[in-house]
Structures are given as C-alpha cells and as structure tokens.
Amino acid sequence: MNFLSTALLAILLTISTSAKNNEKNIYDEIYRPQFHFTPEKNWHNDPNGLVFYDNEYHMFYQYNPNGNEWGYMHWGHTISTDLVHWQHFPIALYPDEESTDKEKCTAFSGSAIVDEQNLLNKQTNDTKTLVAFYTSQHCGQRMAYSTDKGRTWKKYEGNPIIPFDEKDDARDPKVIWHEESEKWIMVLYRKQNEEENSKGVSFYTSNNLIDWKWESHIAGFYECPDLVKFTVTNRPDEVKWVLFDGDGSYLMGSFDGKTFAPESAKLKSDWGKNYYATQTWSNIPQSDGRVIQIAWMRDGKFPDMPFNGQMSFPCELRLTKFDSGYKLIRKPVSEIELLHDKQYTWENKNVIPGINDNKLKKVSGDCLHIIGEFDLKTADNFGFMLRHSNKATGTEILYNVKRGTLSVLGCTVPLPAVNNKIKLEILLDRSSIEIFANDGQAVISNCFTPDEKATDAVLFTNGGELGVDKLDVYKMKSIYED
Known part of the structure; x- marks a missing residue:
C-alpha cells in the first residue's frame, strides 16, 4: 500500500470514528430518555397512526421540523419490531394546500388502519395498503395512503373526506373496524353545537372508508378519542367497550356500531401530570391479542436539549372485574425485559x-x-x-x-x-x-x-x-x- 492509499485510509477511518462518536453523543445527552422514544431533534407531541403490519409497529407523531416549539405540524415516523427499539424514518405527512402557516392546513392528529379489502383500490401487489386518517387543521378530515409498508405516503385525491366546519372544531379521527355491524367506525372529537358543554365525541360509519355518515354524539370529552373492545380478563365470556378521552380517562359501556351507551362514570387512567393523547395500536394479530397503548408525556422539561418531548413507555391494557367493580389495569409491555x-x-x-x-x-x-x-x-x-x-x-x-x-x-x-x-x-x-x-x-x-x-x-x-x-x-x- 503506497503512502497516498495509507493516508486516505487513515482519513476515512477518522471520519468514520468521528461520525460514530457524534451519533452516540446525539442520543446520550443528560436528559435524553434512554428507553423512551424521542425524536433526534425538535418538538413532538401526540402519537398518531399507530398500526401493526408485517411484523412492524408503526408510530407516527406530531412533529415540528422547524424547531423546538409547537407548530407547523407534520407527521414524524418511526418503526419498531419489538416496541422497544425505534428506527427513524422520513417525515410521512406534510401540511396540505402547500401551507406554510403555523397552524392552518397542518397535519394534526389521527390514526391508521390496514385496508385488508382494498376498498381504496390502491393495492398493486400482495402488500396491503396502509391508510392514515388525520385532521388537516381548519381544512377538514383527510386521508393518506401507502402501498409500500409505510415508507412513502400519498394524499387521497378526494380529500377532504369530512369537510371543515368552523362551528365544531372537529379533529383527531380514530378509525376502527366494527365486526358486528361489518362497518368502519370513526370517532371524532368535535362540538355538537355552539355550546361549549357539547364538546365530545361523534361516531361516524362507513362501508368504503371514503363516505362517512354521522350516527351519534356523546358530550364530556376533549381531544384524541379512542374506542376499544375488551374481553374481561377474569370473565372471558364478557365483553365491554371502552371510550377514551384525551387524558386517558375512560368510560366503560356497550357499543352497537352507532351509539355508545355508558355503564360507568368516567374513570381516571393516570394520576400523574404528564400523560396525554393516549392511543392504541390497530391490527394487532389475534394470536397476540394485546391492547397496547402509548401516550405523549406532555409538559416535560428538557433543558438545553435538541429535542422537546418524549413518549410514555408502551403498555398493555386489560379490563378486569374486581370486588369494587370493573377497572382498566395498565402495565409495561413484556418486551421491556429485552x-x-x-x-x-x-x-x-x-x-x-x-x-x-x-x-x-x-x-x-x-x-x-x-x-x-x-x-x-x-x-x-x-x-x-x-x-x-x-x-x-x-x-x-x-x-x-x-x-x-x-x-x-x-x-x-x-x-x-x-x-x-x-x-x-x-x-x-x-x-x-x-x-x-x-x-x-x-x-x-x-x-x-x-x-x-x-x-x-x-x-x-x-x-x-x-x-x-x-x-x-x-x-x-x-x-x-x-
């Protein structure tokens, strides 16, 4: 090896070592969580679009690529195969209408599902289409889809699927499949009328993911709704539905595909100061059977850090009957042992x-x-x-x-x-x-x-x-x- 080759090799090794050291330092700051998700830099909040497909847990999240403060919302994207280690992917959703505004038409919170029946007719091979539902702030409820396992996303050409109404401030669509009625259900935070006490959750139904029919409304909720069906842990023949509020508090009851009938008072899920925008993963295989929830740990302080915000650790939810009544229990997923x-x-x-x-x-x-x-x-x-x-x-x-x-x-x-x-x-x-x-x-x-x-x-x-x-x-x- 001649002198030039030796010198070039030394330079490349130096660059490689320096890059590795810098990468390590990026994720080893004083207040950087070491087993909770954070973006490399900038502001993030609500978890969005939680969906499991082909052995991958997708997590999108509210993200400001422009700085450490709230605003200019995009959907950041990360993927895990074990709910513990997360790989960063490029931004998935950008603001609509080419907006550069801090809020208008930015990509607010939402959910994601797998289009098993190819209702959108976007599938081109054996890979199922992933469909994201999100609020384009002040620009209506919208869809985006991916035909390559979430690596790239396109906005649905017929957006918005629910037009913006300045009177109801609707946002945060969560879409689930309702087996009993064989319809898709959307739970959407909104105001039923101009009265503040009408803030709550509206239920919509659809056969094709495109056309949505309003069915009912329940007041007393604020932001980031979620609707989950539970089998009672110690009563395997008993089923209850749980409707979540933005802070993770919940009502238990029954749901017939159109109307939620409460059977409890609203119960507190978390007694801390920093648990918000709770969401559960969709499309978890029946062989797994878990209900897995994560939240944004809002209002955390990260002095002099390049990022602002962290997620809670993913948890399994179970509904159990105690002597005092039914209660949700929450524990870290077993993968923490890794x-x-x-x-x-x-x-x-x-x-x-x-x-x-x-x-x-x-x-x-x-x-x-x-x-x-x-x-x-x-x-x-x-x-x-x-x-x-x-x-x-x-x-x-x-x-x-x-x-x-x-x-x-x-x-x-x-x-x-x-x-x-x-x-x-x-x-x-x-x-x-x-x-x-x-x-x-x-x-x-x-x-x-x-x-x-x-x-x-x-x-x-x-x-x-x-x-x-x-x-x-x-x-x-x-x-x-x-």
Missing part, C-alpha cells in the same frame, strides 16, 4: 427505621426498572428516594399507610393495601418516572429533571418495620447501544 441489564435481588428481608441499612446502597444509575412487593408490617410509611446523592435530595416516592395513598412529584393516588401488602413497579429514565402500583391498578406518569450527578437509590421506612417479600432492580440498557 433491556434488562445487571440485576439486584432481595427476598424475605426486613427494613427497620433508624438503622443505616439501605438495601439499595450498591445500586447506582439513571435508568432503572424496579419491581417490588412489600409487607407493611408496622410501618407508618415507606418508599424510595431516586436520583439521590449526598449533595442533592432525590425524588421521593412515598406510600402513606394510614391514608392508603401513594405520592410522587406532587401527585397522589388512592392505593388500598391488599392483605397488608403493596406492589410497586417503577420505570426510571433520565427525564421521567412511571409507577405502576398493585399490578397496574393505579398508575402515575411524571416527567422530571433530576440533578445530573445524582444516581443513588434509597429504600426507607418510617415509624415501624417494613417487610421486603421480593425486590428486583434492573439496570436498563440504552435503546441506542446498538
């Missing part, structure tokens, strides 16, 4: 107040998965201090035995003990804490901005003895490691 790294385990231990015996003294990290079952014994309260250090007080997770409440970051949820025991599952990432209590019966999702050098964890009890029946702590791998 990210487990070093494990710490304790069984049948006691924690006594006033004794310097922190069981977690060997645990250090900014990304942890904590799963524990605790016997309250004589404790007045117990909990964790996370992202703690000698110089910075960590974030406290506290269970109050007398009140029967769980609190973190200014949020409190009622949590009765079961046989004098409490179960906690905690997802700690660099800028968020999600807590799933008593097997997902109560959930708190919050963003936070801890001290960057604080990485300790503490388990404590006050007033009396606490039993640790079992406690597993996993250090989490970064989804960017590979």
